[in-house]
Amino acid sequence: MNHHAIAAIYRFEMARTFRTLVQSIVAPVISTSLYFVVFGSAIGARMTEIDGVSYGAFIVPGLVMLSILTESISNASFGIYMPKWSGTIYEVLSAPVTPLEIVLGYVGAAATKSVLIGAIILATAGFFVPLQVAHPVVMVAFLVLTSVTFSLFGFILGVWADGFEQLQIVPLLVVTPLAFLGGSFYSIHMLPEPWRTITLFNPVVYLISGFRWSFYGVSDVGVATSLLMTLGFLVACAAVVGWIFRTGYRLKA
């Protein structure tokens, strides 16, 4: 294992994060705080409890997931797209590194950043609503698993994209709607049929449900199902990344 290379890529990417501290960390914290002010304090006060949890507290796991999904995708896709765009990718492609090492560097850095943001948002949420975490180990497991999975997805997006527009479009038109409709702000039990069944095809439902279970012990779908679905998506993304490196798709002529 070329651990110097993994460390070099990882450090390089983390340096990018800290160089753009405001955009990377402060922005998601502010936007999440706004959600709490609007949905938690202003509107939430007039909402009834869901599954025995106050509305403000209920939306915390969903908001964390929403941020993690978008941040993981955006960080990882930019991480690999920028060198592709500027041409500096030549160095990584001509280096004695395996695809696994490249992915560990780029995706590891993007996932680390997402976990950091998730932790900061949780801490921020603590200022607005009383937080309790029933299953901390499961909570961390979901946080890390989701960050890694969606960073892998972002990596795929960054390799596939051949313009900045494509880089923005997928998170905006696909991921954000899926996160909003995946039960960030409501329990899917509140939906009438057939929407409830249709929603079960949304992979984000399983992430949010499992993550929420780790906080309050209540979930829309079984936690084992959530975990399996998340792992399934991770394996699917890893398989696509493997294919990218095997074929040189959009990386090598």
Added chain:
Amino acid sequence: MDPIIRISQLSKTYASGLHALNSVSLDIRRGEIFALLGPNGAGKTTLIGITCGLVRPTSGTVLAGGHDVVRDYRAARRLIGLVPQELTTDAFETVTATVTFSRGLFGKPRDPARIERVLRQLSLWDKRNDKIMTLSGGMKRRVMIAKALAHEPQILFLDEPSAGVDVELRRDMWDMVRALREEGVTIILTTHYIEEAEEMADRVGVINHGELVLVEDKHALMRKLGRKQLTLELPERLEHLPDALAGSGLELSGGGAELVYVFAPGDEREQITGLLRRLDAAGVAFRNLHTQQSSLEDIFVDLVRGDRAREGAGVGER
């Protein structure tokens, strides 16, 4: 001694159908400076791309230090440093950060002393904490060279190193390349500036339309293909060549003001002596004489033109 790079029957056809390389075979000797010359689109960059892992070969093999660049790419790439043609650098990183990154990427532990040496060698030490985006084009080129040298490669590829570089930097770079050769580094450079190849290379390869037209020791090439010409300026114009000089190889030129002799390959001194003797006997005086030797550039242009001419005539079509 085994060649440090062995290219065997290498071909590349891009997805667009373009045949960039056509069964190229070439050995690069350990420790030499090899210049690969060729017009735009000849296949130089593709050849480098395949050796360095940026382009996938269609067929054929490349061994670097005995390691196959596809099957055993990790071992092969550790030996190689690449300075690509395009000026592609990070923008927001500092010089030190980007060079340190390169060293790590190639599997070497951090070594600030080594980085300092490379930066000083390339006159970048004063700029070490500057963001790359603030540097001039020439300085960015130096940064790219520093990145390629950060992991102490045994083989250095310089793809058009002088493109967009001022005279001073070009001279610096030539000095640096020579110093690297002294350290045992093998250098392969592609260039449009034939002057560069003439100045530095030990051997020259000419590539055209994806085929290696020739590989030759530079001096041997110039001896073999280089034309040497003697021009004698006459005090008075001559109407025609005196009969006594017929068959001497001398030709009247410049409206009768000059006599020109093109040396046949062989002993030039012998030819000059004989020639001067015959001139003396014919009573032809001259007020000045000078010789001119064709440069690598002339040879290159002749070769490439010859290639085109053959194509035009339908000979040697591929």
